[in-house]
Amino acid sequence: xxxxxxxxxxxxxxxxxxxxxxxxxxxxxxxxxxxxxxxxxxxxxxxxxxxxxxxxxxxxxxxxxxxxxxxxxxxxxxxxxxxxxxxxxxxxxxxxxxxxxxxxxxxxxxxxxxxxxxxxxxxxxxxxxxxxxxxxxxxxxxxxxxxxxxxxxxxxxxxxxxxxxxxxxxxxxxxxxxxxxxxxxxxxxxxxxxxxxxxxxxxxxxxxxxxxxxx
Amino acid sequence: xxxxxxxxxxxxxxxxxxxxxxxxxxxxxxxxxxxxxxxxxxxxxxxxxxxxxxxxxxxxxxxxxxxxxxxxxxxxxxxxxxxxxxxxxxxxxxxxxxxxxxxxxxxxxxxxxxxxxxxxxxxxxxxxxxxxxxxxxxxxxxxxxxxxxxxxxxxxxxxxxxxxxxxxxxxxxxxxxxxxxxxxxxxxxxxxxxxxxxxxxxxxxxxxxxxxxxxxxxxxxxxxxxxxxxxxxxxxxxxxxxxxxxxxxxxxxxxxxxxxxxxxxxxxxxxxxxxxxxxxxxxxxxxxxxxxxxxxxxxxxxxxxxxxxxxxxxxxxxxxxxxxxxxxxxxxxxxxxxxxxxxxxxxxxxxxxxxxxxxxxxxxxxxxxxxxxxxxxxxxxxxxxxxxxxxxxxxxxxxxxxxxxxxxxxxxxxxxxxxxxxxxxxxxxxxxxxxxxxxxxxxxxxxxxxxxxxxxxxxxxxxxxxxxxxxxxxxxxxxxxxxxxxxxxxxxxxxxxxxxxxxxxxxxxxxxxxxxxxxxxxxxx
Numbered sequence: 001x002x003x004x005x006x007x008x009x010x011x012x013x014x015x016x017x018x019x020x021x022x023x024x025x026x027x028x029x030x031x032x033x034x035x036x037x038x039x040x041x042x043x044x045x046x047x048x049x050x051x052x053x054x055x056x057x058x059x060x061x062x063x064x065x066x067x068x069x070x071x072x073x074x075x076x077x078x079x080x081x082x083x084x085x086x087x088x089x090x091x092x093x094x095x096x097x098x099x100x101x102x103x104x105x106x107x108x109x110x111x112x113x114x115x116x117x118x119x120x121x122x123x124x125x126x127x128x129x130x131x132x133x134x135x136x137x138x139x140x141x142x143x144x145x146x147x148x149x150x151x152x153x154x155x156x157x158x159x160x161x162x163x164x165x166x167x168x169x170x171x172x173x174x175x176x177x178x179x180x181x182x183x184x185x186x187x188x189x190x191x192x193x194x195x196x197x198x199x200x201x202x203x204x205x206x207x208x209x210x211x212x213x214x215x
Numbered sequence: 216x217x218x219x220x221x222x223x224x225x226x227x228x229x230x231x232x233x234x235x236x237x238x239x240x241x242x243x244x245x246x247x248x249x250x251x252x253x254x255x256x257x258x259x260x261x262x263x264x265x266x267x268x269x270x271x272x273x274x275x276x277x278x279x280x281x282x283x284x285x286x287x288x289x290x291x292x293x294x295x296x297x298x299x300x301x302x303x304x305x306x307x308x309x310x311x312x313x314x315x316x317x318x319x320x321x322x323x324x325x326x327x328x329x330x331x332x333x334x335x336x337x338x339x340x341x342x343x344x345x346x347x348x349x350x351x352x353x354x355x356x357x358x359x360x361x362x363x364x365x366x367x368x369x370x371x372x373x374x375x376x377x378x379x380x381x382x383x384x385x386x387x388x389x390x391x392x393x394x395x396x397x398x399x400x401x402x403x404x405x406x407x408x409x410x411x412x413x414x415x416x417x418x419x420x421x422x423x424x425x426x427x428x429x430x431x432x433x434x435x436x437x438x439x440x441x442x443x444x445x446x447x448x449x450x451x452x453x454x455x456x457x458x459x460x461x462x463x464x465x466x467x468x469x470x471x472x473x474x475x476x477x478x479x480x481x482x483x484x485x486x487x488x489x490x491x492x493x494x495x496x497x498x499x500x501x502x503x504x505x506x507x508x509x510x511x512x513x514x515x516x517x518x519x520x521x522x523x524x525x526x527x528x529x530x531x532x533x534x535x536x537x538x539x540x541x542x543x544x545x546x547x548x549x550x551x552x553x554x555x556x557x558x559x560x561x562x563x564x565x566x567x568x569x570x571x572x573x574x575x576x577x578x579x580x581x582x583x584x585x586x587x588x589x590x591x592x593x594x595x596x597x598x599x600x601x602x603x604x605x606x607x608x609x610x611x612x613x614x615x616x617x618x619x620x621x622x623x624x625x626x627x628x629x630x631x632x633x634x635x636x637x638x639x640x641x642x643x644x645x646x647x648x649x650x651x652x653x654x655x656x657x658x659x660x661x662x663x664x665x666x667x668x669x670x671x672x673x674x675x676x677x678x679x680x681x682x683x684x685x686x687x688x689x690x691x692x693x694x695x696x697x698x699x700x701x702x703x704x705x706x707x708x709x710x711x712x713x714x715x716x717x718x719x720x721x722x723x724x725x726x727x728x729x730x731x732x733x734x735x736x737x738x739x740x
Binding site for chain 2: 148
């Protein structure tokens with residue numbers, strides 16, 4: 001049996017391994033959401049947070065690009081109202097909007113034949129169609145992490161792109177090494193999804209994270 | 216699942232101890248020799264004799280008749296103690312357990328079983344296979360197969376196989392989960408002249424897997440590169456650890472069947488293999504330093520290149536050509552390979568070449584001689600290019616053109632005229648010289664020089680490609696194929712450089728540079 005940590009718990013766990021996240025605040029009222037939004041800086045995204053929430057996007061439980069106090073209040077109110085008992089909601093997450101034209105995906109999973117693996121790939125809405133990913137068996141060394149980035153076919157996305165600087169490959173490599181370290185220290189972790197890992201000003205920032213653990 | 220590449224629990228020490236029994240036996244016993252030329256028991260004995268195997272050859276036959284000039288033994292009782300290390304089994308399954316017991320008592324230490332009806336044949340077959348494995352462990356016999364095609368070892372002139380061919384001697388060690396792939400690789404070896412050290416089809420791999428054979432090859436002085444076909448990997452982690460250990464010692468080229476959904480379905484019905492996530496398999500290969508090839512010719516040519524060229528110390532490539540179009544397409548191929556670099560020709564090199572060519576030569580990379588060459592230009596320019604410190608590898612195009620015309624002249628109505636005769640001989644001499652120069656310069660500089668022309672397949676006896684072949688190297692049938700092989704080579708070099716592994720391990724002694732380049736620094740960019 002396995003269970004999935006809430007987004008907030010996932011991020012708290014992963015942050016200990018220096019996986020980069022934007023500052024986020026978990027709030028329990030719409031007023032707190034507005035205060036948090038002003039503290040982290042507008043525009044923000046607000047999301048319902050809980051252990052059992054599935055189909056977050058399909059159910060409209062993620063609201064992006066809120067640029068003033070009113071819209072934050074309105075959205076947070078709606079999210080609290082939409083929570084179902086089975087969601088086990090713990091609150092609403094308020095996060096600054098991370099802007100970047102490029103999205104990567106990174107993660108950890110257990111292959112039936114090869115055991116624990118780490119993955120990096122091109123993310124975004126076309127990710128599945130592009131299917132540009134690199135996988136390695138764990139543990140990986142720094143040289144493997146760098147080679148994973150070299151293996152991606154869409155290298156032009158990692159160079160200067162639409163006025164944004166080149167991707168900091170070493171910073172992305174550190175995320176992969178962190179995933180390797182987590183697998184070594186926490187064999188109970190079955191999978192990790194960092195999707196998307198937005199490239200903002202050349203730096204990777206994980207915007208959503210899910211950790212699945214053996215229960 | 217009846218075939219795996221990882222089912223064994225044989226230790227490295229056991230493998231090394233069994234190696235000579237399988238690949239360099241003092242004597243071989245063909246069990247189940249037959250007088251019928253269509254039977255495995257005839258063909259395998261024939262192939263052992265025909266390949267010139269120098270050890271003692273014994274054979275059994277229930278009636279004790281003479282087969283192919285060999286007086287067969289009706290039972291193993293008459294086999295001299297310790298005279299044969301290897302038994303090649305062509306008997307039906309039911310006879311095998313007693314046969315192996317008797318063989319072990321006479322000192323046999325390795326058994327190759329062609330017999331079918333084991334793991335590939337349902338529950339009963341699987342149970343019989345388990346019994347077979349257990350017995351061989353008990354007897355201390357290395358079990359290969361069952362349901363395999365055979366074993367080849369050119370240093371021992373041994374071709375114990377139920378199929379052709381017997382390849383020329385060389386540095387490629389072949390192991391395959393599918394017998395026909397062994398034949399394919401060896402047919403390529405015959406076609407190109409780049410030879411094989413050992414080859415074995417793992418059959419059902421009941422006790423000894425493809426990975427185990429590769430591990431043996433990595434300790435084998437006769438083997439410079441491993442070449443393997445695998446279809447299903449069950450214990451992926453063990454396979455990975457084994458492949459990584461092998462690739463630290465020798466380059467290893469793998470072609471994997473069942474890489475796509477369609478192929479995986481075909482593999483399931485062929486060997487019962489479970490599908491592997493191909494992205495994971497691919498990543499595991501890169502991580503292990505294994506060269507993965509997509510097609511059989513790409514796999515063979517990569518292995519042949521590792522076996523016959525020194526590893527490049529960097530990715531900077533120069534193309535030398537006698538004709539423009541080829542150079543352009545080759546420049547495309549190099550540029551498409553993200554890991555290779557078609558370098559801008561260094562100014563001092565350009566000036567040095569200027570001294571040997573009229574001004575119409577390209578002046579850039581590709582170095583297009585544009586027909587400006589005279590008698591000694593090609594060897595000289597090759598030497599200048601390859602010795603330049605900023606050049607790591609050379610692709611040489613255009614060899615054999617004049618000898619091709621010489622062929623036409625020699626087959627034409629004016630072949631007997633003195634001038635014609637003289638020019639035929641001159642062209643052939645020149646192309647042979649150029650091919651030899653490519654080899655010599657590669658030896659002197661320790662850098663790979665890959666010669667490509669379709670004349671290698673169109674007219675293999677053309678003095679150009681024929682001389683490339685006589686130097687022991689592969690003459691690539693197109694520049695694209697040469698570039699593909701070079702890309703594989705560089706990626707393996709880079710793997711070694713980035714992990715502080717010596718390049719020399721992957722570099723056959725015969726191809727170590729004769730100059731002082733070995734002591735120089737290794738370029739890693």
